[in-house]
Amino acid sequence: MFTTRPTLQGTFGMVSSTHWLASAAAMAVLEDDGNAFDAAVAAGFVLHVVEPHLNGPAGEVPIILAPAGLPPRVLCGQGPAPAGASIARYNALGLDLVPGTGPLAAAVPGAFDAWMVLLRDHGTKRLAEVLSYAIGNAERGHPAVERIGETVQTVQELFENEWTSSAEVYLRDGKAPAAGALLRNPALAATWRRLIAEAEAASADRDAQIEAARRIWREGFIAEALVKMAACPTMDTSGERHVGALSGDDLANFAASYENPVTYTWNGWTVAKPGLWSQGPVMLQQLALLPERLEYGTPEYYHTLIEGSKLAMADREAWYGDSTQVSLATLLSPWYNAQRSALIGPQASYELRPGSPDGQRPRLSAYAQTNSIGATEVPLGAGEPTVATSGATRGDTCQLDIVDRWGNMIAATPSGGWLQSNPVVPELGFPLGTRLQMAWLEPGLPNSLQPGRRPRTTLSPSLALRDGEAVMAFGTPGGDQQDQWSLHFFLAVAMREKVRGGLDLQGAIDAPNWHQESFPGSFYPRAMSPGQVFVESRIGTEVIADLERRGHRVTVGDPWSEGRLCAVARDRENGVLSAGANPRGMQGYAAGR
Numbered sequence: 001m002f003t004t005r006p007t008l009q010g011t012f013g014m015v016s017s018t019h020w021l022a023s024a025a026a027m028a029v030l031e032d033d034g035n036a037f038d039a040a041v042a043a044g045f046v047l048h049v050v051e052p053h054l055n056g057p058a059g060e061v062p063i064i065l066a067p068a069g070l071p072p073r074v075l076c077g078q079g080p081a082p083a084g085a086s087i088a089r090y091n092a093l094g095l096d097l098v099p100g101t102g103p104l105a106a107a108v109p110g111a112f113d114a115w116m117v118l119l120r121d122h123g124t125k126r127l128a129e130v131l132s133y134a135i136g137n138a139e140r141g142h143p144a145v146e147r148i149g150e151t152v153q154t155v156q157e158l159f160e161n162e163w164t165s166s167a168e169v170y171l172r173d174g175k176a177p178a179a180g181a182l183l184r185n186p187a188l189a190a191t192w193r194r195l196i197a198e199a200e201a202a203s204a205d206r207d208a209q210i211e212a213a214r215r216i217w218r219e220g221f222i223a224e225a226l227v228k229m230a231a232c233p234t235m236d237t238s239g240e241r242h243v244g245a246l247s248g249d250d251l252a253n254f255a256a257s258y259e260n261p262v263t264y265t266w267n268g269w270t271v272a273k274p275g276l277w278s279q280g281p282v283m284l285q286q287l288a289l290l291p292e293r294l295e296y297g298t299p300e301y302y303h304t305l306i307e308g309s310k311l312a313m314a315d316r317e318a319w320y321g322d323s324t325q326v327s328l329a330t331l332l333s334p335w336y337n338a339q340r341s342a343l344i345g346p347q348a349s350y351e352l353r354p355g356s357p358d359g360q361r362p363r364l365s366a367y368a369q370t371n372s373i374g375a376t377e378v379p380l381g382a383g384e385p386t387v388a389t390s391g392a393t394r395g396d397t398c399q400l401d402i403v404d405r406w407g408n409m410i411a412a413t414p415s416g417g418w419l420q421s422n423p424v425v426p427e428l429g430f431p432l433g434t435r436l437q438m439a440w441l442e443p444g445l446p447n448s449l450q451p452g453r454r455p456r457t458t459l460s461p462s463l464a465l466r467d468g469e470a471v472m473a474f475g476t477p478g479g480d481q482q483d484q485w486s487l488h489f490f491l492a493v494a495m496r497e498k499v500r501g502g503l504d505l506q507g508a509i510d511a512p513n514w515h516q517e518s519f520p521g522s523f524y525p526r527a528m529s530p531g532q533v534f535v536e537s538r539i540g541t542e543v544i545a546d547l548e549r550r551g552h553r554v555t556v557g558d559p560w561s562e563g564r565l566c567a568v569a570r571d572r573e574n575g576v577l578s579a580g581a582n583p584r585g586m587q588g589y590a591a592g593r
Contacts (some may be wrong), residue, residue, distance in 0.1 A: 059416025068407035077114025081252025100524030102236025179274035187427030299546030318354030321446025397477035505580030
């Protein structure tokens, strides 16, 4: 089978990420006797530097990890709403949606603490060792990828007139970084150098240094600068200047936490995902809706997946959130999914049809009930506009997946704190995030804005297990598209032939993909397009014609416009490791030996 690249195979270690420099850093750590978790932390901080339009230290990261011989765990790096972020406060400002940019949209940052907890509990390297790769790229510079400059151009006027601290980093001589131009961030490098110096001054012990770094983030010079920036009146997507709700107490009280993943078993594969504070269970619900017999790649296959995705996303809108009362056991039960799958007919549905698990009545936001057909134009810099109406993929999020020679495996989806989300904090070199835009300013919903509760995130890394043992880690950027693209990737692995005795990761990544938009988007301005399906032209004229005949509103995109999957795997029989990376965007890369 022709693929854009080979599926890499070896026995020492495998890495896949959305940027080659992050993959290189992770591989360097493995070569220096670090494990998969050390490598993930190093790569995560490199991603903050080389993909600043996609993630940052003050963003968030959900992580699924499976230490060798142990069951998988989720490490939640999603911060909650600040104590002062109430619906009443936002309504009093005349807002009916949380702005897509600015400090009002900032949740408590979660990414930094999650990386530190991972390093402390599962890594072996010292703080200075894992941060050295990010410091080097920030200090010496890195060649800017095309999307950085393109993103900066969309917000250049805002940077010049309002967010001048961002202009100092990303506009040189009044111009956005050209592709390949050396982009430096000396303020960010200085932040990490100061963090290391203060942590090392606190103790010579590795774990104590990591704990000191966590305290500095929560209560030291970093916390002071973040709170100061949150209190600055800042222009946002509402067209007004607002101050944020983030306080010193919010930062001091947050700690990344562990929890058990949600799992579903399909045809001998068990897929593990984060819980209902994410959209992770959407993938599991889609698997639960599949009929027993379905031939991969046929028109019926695509229609069935698209319609099942609509039902799962409708349940997401009605039931997912940090305050939900729904039972996951019910959502994944055979009887519930038998009822739901019966709704999949021969024609495309244009309705948002959530179920009634355990007889509960679904409640949708007013936006979900009144949103009309057709995507709304997204203001510049707003949210996570992954896919435009043209079908062109835009930047949003990162992904990294790693497996080492001992069998440790990890999948992580860093996001938020984008350069276009908030002004750069001058003292630190990075901005606050905007994840609160995903919460509704309408009371009584599972995802209503409420102090101390996590806004539901689209971030959704995955682990797949066989007989209880982790065998594959995967994930993709893509906002609302993540669990649509990931489902198709997983089925392309699970339903097709192997290559060279292992999983065909690269073939599954390269397979033509799709997404649908028959639900309210998670990001400002929360648009939806009932019946709308985007497909890569490589999907074939027969499939496209069949979908149109069934009533789908099909937009045919470029041949390589859907999905940005990364994946690694381990053969539990012989220990052979493998990896693949997304060719779309000419940025993702796998490495290993």
